[in-house]
Amino acid sequence: MVNFTEIGSFQSKFELQGKEVLALGKTTVWQRLKKLKNLEKTIIKYQDDICEALKKDLGKSEAESKISEIFILLSELRHTRRNLSTWMTDKPISSPLFMLGSRSYIRHESKGRALIISPWNYPVLLSFSPLIGAVAAGCPVILKPSEYSANASVLIAKIVEEVFDEREATVVLGGVEAAQALLKLPFDHMYFTGSNAVGKVVMRAAAEHLSSVTLELGGKSPVVVTSSAYVPKASERIIFTKFFNNGQICIAPDYILVDKSKKDVFISSLKKEIDNLFGQAKTSRDYTRIINKRHYDRLKDLFEQSVEAGAEVIAGGEFIEDELYISPTILYVKDEDNPIMEQEIFGPIMPVFEYDGLEHAVQFINRIERSLASYIYTTSKKEETYFLNHTRSGGGAINHGLVQLANYNLPFGGSSQSGFGKAKGVESFLAFTNQRSLVKNSAYFSIVDLLGYPFNKAKLKIINLLLRWF
Ligand code: NAD
Numbered sequence: 001m002v003n004f005t006e007i008g009s010f011q012s013k014f015e016l017q018g019k020e021v022l023a024l025g026k027t028t029v030w031q032r033l034k035k036l037k038n039l040e041k042t043i044i045k046y047q048d049d050i051c052e053a054l055k056k057d058l059g060k061s062e063a064e065s066k067i068s069e070i071f072i073l074l075s076e077l078r079h080t081r082r083n084l085s086t087w088m089t090d091k092p093i094s095s096p097l098f099m100l101g102s103r104s105y106i107r108h109e110s111k112g113r114a115l116i117i118s119p120w121n122y123p124v125l126l127s128f129s130p131l132i133g134a135v136a137a138g139c140p141v142i143l144k145p146s147e148y149s150a151n152a153s154v155l156i157a158k159i160v161e162e163v164f165d166e167r168e169a170t171v172v173l174g175g176v177e178a179a180q181a182l183l184k185l186p187f188d189h190m191y192f193t194g195s196n197a198v199g200k201v202v203m204r205a206a207a208e209h210l211s212s213v214t215l216e217l218g219g220k221s222p223v224v225v226t227s228s229a230y231v232p233k234a235s236e237r238i239i240f241t242k243f244f245n246n247g248q249i250c251i252a253p254d255y256i257l258v259d260k261s262k263k264d265v266f267i268s269s270l271k272k273e274i275d276n277l278f279g280q281a282k283t284s285r286d287y288t289r290i291i292n293k294r295h296y297d298r299l300k301d302l303f304e305q306s307v308e309a310g311a312e313v314i315a316g317g318e319f320i321e322d323e324l325y326i327s328p329t330i331l332y333v334k335d336e337d338n339p340i341m342e343q344e345i346f347g348p349i350m351p352v353f354e355y356d357g358l359e360h361a362v363q364f365i366n367r368i369e370r371s372l373a374s375y376i377y378t379t380s381k382k383e384e385t386y387f388l389n390h391t392r393s394g395g396g397a398i399n400h401g402l403v404q405l406a407n408y409n410l411p412f413g414g415s416s417q418s419g420f421g422k423a424k425g426v427e428s429f430l431a432f433t434n435q436r437s438l439v440k441n442s443a444y445f446s447i448v449d450l451l452g453y454p455f456n457k458a459k460l461k462i463i464n465l466l467l468r469w470f
Pocket of ligand 1: 117118119120121122126144145146147174176180194195196198199201215216217218249251344372
């Protein structure tokens with residue numbers, strides 16, 4: 001583990017890792033599996049400490065930490081272990097007839113030195129998930145977790161130190177200055193998870209070195225509740241997925257658009273579900289807290305501005321600074337330009353707008369930058385198809401929320417402003433892999449030889465045939 005104060009030492013670690021790129025890149029599948037197994041064992045060994053750290057950082061309950069961070073992480077890790085041998089194997093690629101006599105294939109090679117910068121909302125999952133991909137691909141890694149989730153970050157550093165030689169993977173603890181200093185180094189791949197604003201900083205830095213980048217960003221993920229939606233289930237699932245981790249999830253529902261015919265019944269059902277799921281949220285062991293005062297203040301400000309601009313408080317609206325507590329809050333908003341629409345909410349405040357016809361709903365959505373997720377609750381195939389055909393997002397779900405993250409077989413990531421490059425399972429492996437395209441030719445004969453200089457009439461005939469038939 002390296003603290004930012006020892007800046008010179010992480011520069012030297014970067015150089016040290018540079019010397020290992022080729023050696024790590026040619027490690028066998030068994031060597032990589034051993035490291036991943038060791039990582040799995042160590043995460044399991046420290047699972048209670050992880051829960052404790054997350055309790056301190058975010059007030060997360062043990063059950064929530066186990067299901068949303070440890071289980072999702074271990075399932076992805078085991079999936080990688082089960083499939084790595086196939087992923088690493090050279091992939092034969094068919095050749096067109098005019099390349100007869102040659103064999104094309106893809107060799108999976110590590111990209112080289114990797115930088116991973118992770119956020120605070122799922123600090124364990126979002127640090128280790130890309131690390132698994134990098135280790136599977138054979139890349140040395142420097143990982144900088146968030147300074148906001150300080151307890152989890154220290155533990156992440158301890159686990160990495162226990163499992164890996166520092167030439168393979170090391171953790172830098174620190175804040176913005178540490179991240180900015182790291183971004184000055186010419187990594188081969190930069191994998192960033194965080195806000196859109198910092199994503200731009202990372203991309204600018206990557207441009208300086210022509211490093212490849214994966215940007216896992218955020219955005220305002222819409223939820224549409226149509227006139228055909230089954231309201232009791234829709235409201236239960238929306239409350240659960242919005243207030244999980246206190247709304248501090250990149251793919252959490254950000255705002256709701258409900259068909260005007262269902263507005264009243266939907267809103268009263270939402271209120272009922274808050275009671276069902278949390279009872280008194282303030283005393284509920286399941287209800288997470290806001291990460292820190294800065295985000296608490298940001299959310300309080302946003303709430304006040306929204307109400308001042310005409311939003312009606314339907315539920316919640318209680319703020320307790322000492323506890324960084326914000327009650328599950330629902331706002332009914334008429335004005336599409338209410339301040340609540342000016343930033344990603346990333347907290348337990350949920351605005352509900354009504355719409356008149358699905359065309360109106362998609363117009364509303366398409367005014368805003370592309371989201372990481374989008375959701376629709378409907379029982380009509382026609383409505384579902386219309387919604388999918390007329391909107392874009394990184395991923396999403398029909399008649400649920402968040403669940404797309406749990407399937408490691410699905411690529412996870414954004415679209416345009418919500419990021420690019422995909423993660424999870426094979427996609428994480430590929431993010432850190434150079435797919436080297438190779439054509440193996442006979443040492444003695446190749447059709448291509450027939451087509452080289454000097455050109456003559458016979459060769460021109462062959463070329464004309466190619467033009468005609470291939
Ligand atoms: P953030 O962008 O503020 O910070 C993320 C990381 O970047 C931290 O490690 C931080 O130290 C570093 N950082 C902050 N400012 C920096 C700067 N100026 N230069 C370089 N590095 C800097 O994000 P956050 O507040 O930690 O996380 C919340 C955001 O992350 C939300 O927008 C959320 O939607 C997004 N997010 C996305 C995903 C995803 O998978 N797409 C997952 C979780 C969170």
